[in-house]
Amino acid sequence: MRAVTVIPGVSGSLRLLDDYPEPASDEGAILVEALAVGICGTDIEIIEGHYGEAPPGTDHLVLGHESLGRVLEDPTGTLQPGDLVAGIVRHPDPLPCPNCAVGEWDMCRNGMFTEHGIKALPGFARQRWRVQPRFAVGLHPALHEVGVLLEPTSVVAKAWEHIDRIGQRAEWQPRTALITGAGPIGLLAALLASQRGLAVHVLDLATDGPKPALAGALGATYHSVPVDQLDFEPDIIVECTGAPVVVLEAMCKVALNGIVCLTGVSTGGRTIDFDAGALNRTLVLENNVVFGSVNANRRHWDAAADALARADHAWLGSLITRRVPLSDYARAYSPGPEDIKVVLDFTA
Template identity: 35%
Template sequence: MRAVVVRPPVPGVAVEEVPAPVLGPGAIRVAVRECGVCGTDHDVADGKYGRAPEGDAYLILGHENLGEVIEVAPEASGFRAGDLVVATVRRGCGICRFCLSGRSDFCETGRFTERGISGAHGYMADEYVEIPPYLVRVDSALTPVAVLLEPLSVVEKAIAQGQAVLDRKEPTPGHSRSAAPRALVAGTGAIGMLAAFALRARGYDVVAVDRHGEDTPAAVLLRRIGAQHTNVSEGLGAVRDSAFDLVIEATGSVALDLHLAEMLGPNGVLVLTGIPDPAATPISVAAGPLFREVVLGNRAIVGSVNANRADFESGLEDLARFESRWPGACASIISARRPLEEVASVLAEHVGGAMKTVLTVRRGSTQGRSGR
């Protein structure tokens, strides 16, 4: 089968013929339809990160996925040929209490694998094989947006983490909230945009910031869902409001992270999802005033990574909610669809203002082609 192959730490990516995976007992064979490309894929392809599976000389790239079940082993249950599925990414260490209870996103040993990233093959290939606990069935009505479910699961977890901290002060008997809660989203890539959608759907007033003007597809889309867009290329001072309840960071810029903490209102929470470059230039900050405000205002800074099955399931509910509230809007987060063969050029080009590029692997039988 065709697969997008990398050999970290050697930089480079190529489409190669590799053996198709063997369908073991209890497993399901999935034909991949689409794979999203994100910053992690760039890092793995650049050799900065990633590891081939034990005993293999290469790693199949790709973790944001949508596929169609094509073969079900006799012992496997719950799925039929033709079902649309999204596979989760992380596989637990098998040792710690979180991995043993299906919450490998909170793994304490770090000895997990991640499909398409570290120690397990990914989804940028004609096929993959997986067992049912790691597959989430998707309603065919969500086909145009389902490849966004994996990045959305990361957002679902991040918001749930922030909300859990915010909820420590609720309910407040006899004093209901007079105004909508307020969120700031930093970054308008797919993660930031999905966060804006999810927060709007939860009743937040949302301000999303990036370093672009008002005419980008992201800015247009934000207005469509009733969120405000602000260009902060001259600094966060351009955001006229402050005192946000929840700030979701999706840029990976450490310099920005520290300033985002200053945007929190009393009792507010900053959730960091962008992964900073460990080699980023050191910066100095006036830590006294910053941490003073954290303490005096009960503010919290929380890191959030990956997601578990529950986050994929709440993501599915959100995708349906987005479609009914803003028909077609979520699909326009996908800036372009390109054939799998073009993966190297997709990874090489960086389009400013683009939200998500998706690689098309196989057209669905419902989209005009059938058979294998």
């Protein structure tokens, strides 16, 4: 079968193999036909050789951690042939650590987890893959065009769950949320904010292209100015850019008793001159919380599936700005200036 692979650590090793082996039965009982794979910055960084780990016994890693497929067979009866399904990316470590032992593998403490298409597990960018029932997330049939968005939605579902849990430290009635960055993670974070009934603001420097309209369709107010120029203080900020200046401005801008969730990953290597003492004073005296969030566990994937089912499916479809057939795979991994979400289409 065909599969998109790289040799981890080797830049320029991206290849479409025509003779990749069929998925081994020990990968899982559920056999799935691939429909689509979403592409994000993680894939690009792996292709550039920055990180990635091949499964034991091979030097190749199949890419793809944002999956959508259709069940071909499931002898366990968990799903039925024809059902839509996505595969959970992260698997717990074999020891396991205390968090992995209770299904909170997104909070792994020893780093021995594995991840499809990233770390020691083959990804979903292959024509067929297998999955264990506990890592298989069924999707509503109406999501056949947009269910590939489940993985990034699970990331923000976790972020919002943790925001809600932190908010329970006191009587807290948040009204406004600011989302910085209008990429896929940012717009999906705004979707979940709107589903919570919050007044949503989206900030991104793009003034052209689809982003302003996509934010507006959620009922959100769109801003294209620096965070420190906003004329309000949001109760919640979900930071999705990883840009150091935006991160710092978000921490300074959040309202009294506010919560800042950092989901964007900074590249590092850039020094910014700022008054750390003043920031510390503000965070302490205003009872603010800043925390980071990455990945998701089964609970968050299920919440994400519910959120997508309740969303406007036409709006979700608008996030997918390019669908590229498998035969033209290299073009899918070349980001365009107006791309939001690019999908590798296994049905074309």
